[in-house]
Amino acid sequence: MTAPGEERPETAGDANAETTSVIEVGGANPYRVTVGRGILDEQLVAALGQQVKKILVVHAPTLGARAEALRERLRERYEVLLAEIPDAEGAKRIEVAAFCWQIMGQTDFTRSDVVITLGGGATTDLGGFVAATWLRGVKLVHIPTTVLGAVDAAIGGKTGINTNEGKNLVGAFYAPAAVIVDLELLDTLPRNEVLAGMAEVVKAGFIGAPEILDIIEADPEPATNPAAPQFRRVLELSIELKARVVGEDFTEQSVREILNYGHTLGHAIEHAERYQWRHGAAVAIGMVFAAELGRIAGSLSDAVVDRHRRILDLLSLPTTYPVGRWRTLLATMQRDKKARGGMLRFIVLDDIGRPRVLAGPEEALLFAAYQEIGS
Template sequence: MSATERIPVRGAGEYDVVVGRGLGDELERLMPAGAKKALLIHQPVQARRADAVRERFAGRVEVLTAEVPDAEDAKRIEVAAFCWGILGQADLGRGDVVIGLGGGAVTDLAGFVAATWLRGVPFIALPTSVLGMVDAAVGGKTGINTTEGKNLVGAFAPPIGVLADLDVLETLPRNDLLAGFAEVAKCGFIADTGILDALTADVEEATDPASEVFADLVARAIRVKAEVVGEDFREQGRREILNYGHTLGHAVEYAERYRWRHGAAISVGMVFVAELARLVGRLDDDGVALHREVLGSLGLPLTYPGDRWDALKTAMRRDKKSRAGLLRFVLLDGIGRTSILNGPEDHLLFTAFQEVAA
């Protein structure tokens, strides 16, 4: 990729995802003309970057900050209410802006807060994780979790821009970075097989934030999501393919009370649906083996405790992707070719799970 690349996301609310390094000036360009106030929602670890944003706009835009918990603890109604309280006290209006600075959970939360305040105010996403850059911040899905499941409350509300500044990833903990690569690999399995080629050729270089291969893979994954979202913003059809591995993956997250990283849970979910696809005759042995090779090389889990099946099945049936009580799974008919399996029989699901059961 070039030093800075603009990836358009078309469909509802057209905007660009800017991928590059040192993107502070891009934030200046994104700030809505006439904005007087901004609420910057961030994780504790991003406090220094939040201060830098506030200083950048000093004297022009009053930047208020809301520090929220890390990871999925941020995606609670109580945290959203805390943010709404700040917005109300500051009298933030429709010409002002909400900014989300952090990982995928923070951009999910901040986008939801923006979508619901005054029925919608502008939102800018500043993702600081691989997961946030290639998945959560792109596509206009916002939401919070409930005690019944993940992302059950939310809104489709596109941002006015996303800045994927690769410089911020160089200090990201290695485990978090690799977990985020589950979503990069997912884009390889469902669409861009060149991603898988790069990961199998040299996984160390591919996951080195300073390398050009890394930058190219992040951009490629974003292009996959941008192209799909542009066709199907509200997930009425093709966008479902982005849920590859997520039905079981979300169930694992719920069963673990969100102590597992999202990418780790999705890794297990992708191996599970690969095994399910093999069982129903859609994916060959080599395709299943490639899942295990790629995800294993990233240090991601390929198994889950076998005695948790009943809990996982219950959580899956509560998942928002089920329709009329029937589970739906995105499967592969071959690497890079997706299809949908509606309402598979319980014995097929159980048999597929035995292949990932520890």
């Protein structure tokens, strides 16, 4: 096992090396993120512990067969319940949370029992919210099955649902007991799903893990192939960065804000598109907007702004959005949970690895940045 910063035993040519990496998330709510190949069964039994009697597996429709297989493997030890929820952002509604609560209530789900999420970012957000709110908190284990889930949603304890007014406006900070990233679960992901998830990986590269950017620029093919060592490397670098940040600031009072790079505009785009866009596509545009905002504000060089576009282009991620949508996007951003006292806050860069908060920028500055990404 390895901790953040330790040398990993696999070599660059051995994508299937049988190694397990353990990344510690510290602070007041510590837990482990375990990364490896074919590790799910062993790690899950260890994470569940001895007290558990019932397990609720929250999963999307596309993962019904995997959820059923998981139930078969666990049913000798536990009573395993399945909660199938809608795909993507359709899962993150109060009605879906209530459906899960109903299952838990009807089966006498107690505080010694466990919620397992099996899926991507939306499943993780919804399942985490259900665990955080049932009996004011039950044990939670995340098993992410997408790149987005592995590097972002499953790490850090943010849970939430959407409302008609915006994304993730209702939620709770609630740490999981464990996160298990089994790379075998990512092998069959559609190519566009991998690429969309890479937006959060790129974000980590720009705010504090520049090795990620170098690996993608060197050759985007292995960097986006779940069977390749380069992919595992950028995945773990992203997880390590987030683990360090949330370990220091779990409830986003200070440094954790840097993880919102690209997200203020990104969330507004998702809302404008009625959540039909992938999160990564919206965040990709949001990062280019934030880079342009930093440049216009006088803190970021043209070269770094250009690097944003070049890397996102390599990953076939969008970097522009229609000019005529600005007023709608601005209104949504003003309702965003990251705003404080009616003042918009953006994360911008002074350089790669040097993020900072830009609070209350003038609307003319924002509009000028938006013009630079307009199509």
